[in-house]
Amino acid sequence: MTRTDPTPTIAPSETQQAMLELRHLNKTFSPSVVPVKDLSLSVKRGEFLTLLGPSGCGKSTVLRMIAGLEQPTKGQVLIQGEDVTHKPPGDRNISMVFQSYALYPHMTVADNIASALKLRKIPEEEVRQRLREVSHFLGLEALMERKPSKLSGGQRQRVAVARALVRRPSVFLLDEPLSNLDALLRENVRAELKQLFESQQAPVVYVTHDQTEAMTLSTKVAVLNDGNLQQLDAPHQIYAEPANQFVAGFVGSPQMNFLTLPCEAGAARLGDRSFPLPPPLSHARQVILGIRPEHVRRAQPGDTYTFEGKIFLVENLGMHYLVSVHIQATQQTTYTLRLLLPSDATWEGDSLQIALPPETIHWFDAETGSAVRQ
Amino acid sequence: MTSNSAPARPPVTHKIDVIVQRDRQIGWMLTIPALLLLIAVFAYPIGLAVWQSFITKNLGTELQPQFSGIQNYIRMAQDGRFWQSLWNSVVFTTLSIIIEFLLGLGIALVLNQAFRGRNIVRTIAILPWALPTALIALAWTWIFNDQFGVVNDLLLRLRIIDSGINWLGNPTLAMVAVIIADVWKTTPFISILLLAGLQSIPDDLYEAHRIDGANAWQSFWQITLPLLLPQVVIALVFRFAQAFGIFDLIAVMTGGGPGGATEMVSLYIYSTVMRYLDFGYGSALVVVTFLLLVLAVAIAAYLLSRVRGSAQATDAR
Numbered sequence: 001m002t003r004t005d006p007t008p009t010i011a012p013s014e015t016q017q018a019m020l021e022l023r024h025l026n027k028t029f030s031p032s033v034v035p036v037k038d039l040s041l042s043v044k045r046g047e048f049l050t051l052l053g054p055s056g057c058g059k060s061t062v063l064r065m066i067a068g069l070e071q072p073t074k075g076q077v078l079i080q081g082e083d084v085t086h087k088p089p090g091d092r093n094i095s096m097v098f099q100s101y102a103l104y105p106h107m108t109v110a111d112n113i114a115s116a117l118k119l120r121k122i123p124e125e126e127v128r129q130r131l132r133e134v135s136h137f138l139g140l141e142a143l144m145e146r147k148p149s150k151l152s153g154g155q156r157q158r159v160a161v162a163r164a165l166v167r168r169p170s171v172f173l174l175d176e177p178l179s180n181l182d183a184l185l186r187e188n189v190r191a192e193l194k195q196l197f198e199s200q201q202a203p204v205v206y207v208t209h210d211q212t213e214a215m216t217l218s219t220k221v222a223v224l225n226d227g228n229l230q231q232l233d234a235p236h237q238i239y240a241e242p243a244n245q246f247v248a249g250f251v252g253s254p255q256m257n258f259l260t261l262p263c264e265a266g267a268a269r270l271g272d273r274s275f276p277l278p279p280p281l282s283h284a285r286q287v288i289l290g291i292r293p294e295h296v297r298r299a300q301p302g303d304t305y306t307f308e309g310k311i312f313l314v315e316n317l318g319m320h321y322l323v324s325v326h327i328q329a330t331q332q333t334t335y336t337l338r339l340l341l342p343s344d345a346t347w348e349g350d351s352l353q354i355a356l357p358p359e360t361i362h363w364f365d366a367e368t369g370s371a372v373r374q
Numbered sequence: 375m376t377s378n379s380a381p382a383r384p385p386v387t388h389k390i391d392v393i394v395q396r397d398r399q400i401g402w403m404l405t406i407p408a409l410l411l412l413i414a415v416f417a418y419p420i421g422l423a424v425w426q427s428f429i430t431k432n433l434g435t436e437l438q439p440q441f442s443g444i445q446n447y448i449r450m451a452q453d454g455r456f457w458q459s460l461w462n463s464v465v466f467t468t469l470s471i472i473i474e475f476l477l478g479l480g481i482a483l484v485l486n487q488a489f490r491g492r493n494i495v496r497t498i499a500i501l502p503w504a505l506p507t508a509l510i511a512l513a514w515t516w517i518f519n520d521q522f523g524v525v526n527d528l529l530l531r532l533r534i535i536d537s538g539i540n541w542l543g544n545p546t547l548a549m550v551a552v553i554i555a556d557v558w559k560t561t562p563f564i565s566i567l568l569l570a571g572l573q574s575i576p577d578d579l580y581e582a583h584r585i586d587g588a589n590a591w592q593s594f595w596q597i598t599l600p601l602l603l604p605q606v607v608i609a610l611v612f613r614f615a616q617a618f619g620i621f622d623l624i625a626v627m628t629g630g631g632p633g634g635a636t637e638m639v640s641l642y643i644y645s646t647v648m649r650y651l652d653f654g655y656g657s658a659l660v661v662v663t664f665l666l667l668v669l670a671v672a673i674a675a676y677l678l679s680r681v682r683g684s685a686q687a688t689d690a691r
């Protein structure tokens with residue numbers, strides 16, 4: 001896919017300029033409802049930023065503040081360096097795809113897509129030209145005269161994307177655009193969206209609570225929780241180096257194992273093994289060990305940190321078995337651990353020798369939850 | 375089944391499947407009682423009126439029916455009082471519907487906004503519609519009374535006039551007064567109907583339109599009105615039928631006076647049949663009025679179907 005219109009060559013200084021910048025954004029609906037506490041971030045040309053977080057964490061609120069549908073209680077929104085905090089949505093040169101698509105039910109597909117252009121009094125010839133381009137680009141030619149009620153869910157989604165694209169905005173905003181599609185279609189459309197926005201220069205802010213979407217689409221992921229930014233990083237870093245226990249638990253499926261271990265003399269104890277702790281944790285009395293199920297393996301000769309696990313649940317995921325085991329650490333304490341085994345794995349009885357490779361272990365401060373690196 | 379089918383296509387079966395057939399049978403069985411009722415209360419009286427309109431049956435014939443062909447219709451064509459009452463009905467209906475619609479739409483738009491105490495205001499707003507018309511008519515008669523009425527009192531105090539106006543005694547002002555009373559009573563009906571329509575329009579359409587660059591005025595014309603069209607049609611058709619057949623309000627407030635200035639078709643028919651006991655001619659009046667009403671509704675429906683064909687407001691989600 002290529003852009004049909006020639007993009008103006010970009011001066012190096014312009015490439016560096018943030019297309020979108022949020023400064024200390026806060027939204028307080030009422031003293032007890034503060035979905036966004038203090039959010040600052042910036043998005044550059046060509047970037048694809050995903051706001052990821054559990055339901056109700058304020059993702060849509062952030063997007064709506066960028067769009068101008070919601071007035072921030074505090075802070076500023078800058079688009080191409082210009083403070084637009086107090087500008088109406090129509091003057092911000094952004095376009096948005098709604099979760100519901102928000103297609104105008106009484107207008108044809110063509111009128112839906114052209115609505116913004118007509119409202120901006122763009123000459124009719126150019127409107128027609130742009131409609132042709134975008135409908136060709138998204139394969140909507142045959143649907144242009146239909147009403148939204150006569151379209152399938154996937155086609156409506158495409159129309160909503162077309163309506164955003166035709167604007168050639170400074171920033172694209174998308175609020176869970178895939179959540180109304182069935183699982184198979186969602187995967188296809190996800191791949192399409194990725195290609196489509198890679199061919200656009202304008203950055204994208206994409207809201208989702210689906211980590212697969214976040215990981216596959218984004219160049220940057222902002223994990224939000226409790227109204228705060230938990231981590232802002234490239235997807236692989238979010239996965240490999242989560243900043244805290246929340247991010248570690250939220251990203252990755254099946255979820256990371258967390259074991260709260262007692263410590264003494266700078267080492268954490270699990271049964272008869274002790275793990276040396278990174279220096280900042282040397283005086284901690286408790287620490288949280290995190291390890292992903294895909295990193296736990298069966299013990300091999302030469303492994304140091306091996307344990308005997310009692311299997312109490314086996315779930316067949318198709319490609320893998322998800323095996324849940326108990327580890328008897330002391331007389332009183334048992335830990336639960338989940339691990340992935342290949343689908344051809346076999347074992348006898350309900351006991352399994354497992355190993356925790358030390359290089360895959362994450363350590364978290366038991367009090368603050370923040371990650372502490374080696 | 376394959377799409378590139380073999381040359382010998384299976385014969386098309388005309389047999390309706392059993393389930394559909396049973397559904398239809400049950401459907402008929404369930405609707406027949408209602409149909410019989412409809413025939414009894416609508417078709418029978420209309421049929422009777424048509425039959426009687428070709429008959430002369432009045433005090434002159436000592437209330438004995440005498441077949442007289444289209445005599446009643448010829449008489450009607452020359453009956454100035456009939457044409458006057460028809461004109462009064464048209465004026466009353468047109469003016470009161472237009473005013474009610476504009477006011478009702480305005481009120482609905484206000485009530486659709488979230489504000490403190492909205493529910494109370496909404497309840498108060500439909501009260502006039504819930505009150506019996508005869509009572510309201512009495513109240514308005516007093517309000518427009520030339521000596522003790524509130525309207526004259528207010529105008530006198532504001533020094534707009536210096537002697538009481540005889541509202542219900544002046545042909546033009548009497549029409550104004552009954553229209554005001556009718557508007558007061560039925561605006562709530564329109565506003566509640568339109569409010570229900572407004573509330574069914576999702577907020578995100580307005581948000582998307584704002585992002586598209588529309589202002590409130592443009593959103594009203596491009597989103598609100600087209601999507602409200604079904605409710606507008608229902609409101610207008612209902613109100614048209616009601617206003618054209620208005621009886622109680624006028625009967626109590628002016629009795630059709632002064633000098634027939636507010637005599638509507640319904641009042642004239644009532645007088646013909648019940649006061650002058652002219653059953654044949656009264657039936658002819660009913661038939662013509664009925665046909666005119668049907669014609670008006672048909673024209674309205676045709677025009678609206680054309681409008682809606684180009685701007686259909688239906689189940690898009």
Ligand SMILES: Nc1ncnc2c1ncn2[C@@H]1O[C@H](COP(=O)(O)OP(=O)(O)OP(=O)(O)O)[C@@H](O)[C@H]1O
Pocket residue numbers: 029033035053054055056057058059060061062209
């Ligand atoms: N207009 C409003 N008035 C009061 N509270 C609101 C309003 N809009 C949102 N909230 C609250 O703000 C919080 C965040 O809402 P938001 O819609 O941003 O969540 P979200 O992260 O998008 O969730 P989801 O994934 O379910 O869409 C919620 O607790 C919600 O109840």
Ligand SMILES: [Mg+2]
Pocket residue numbers: 059060061175
């Ligand atoms: Mg949301």
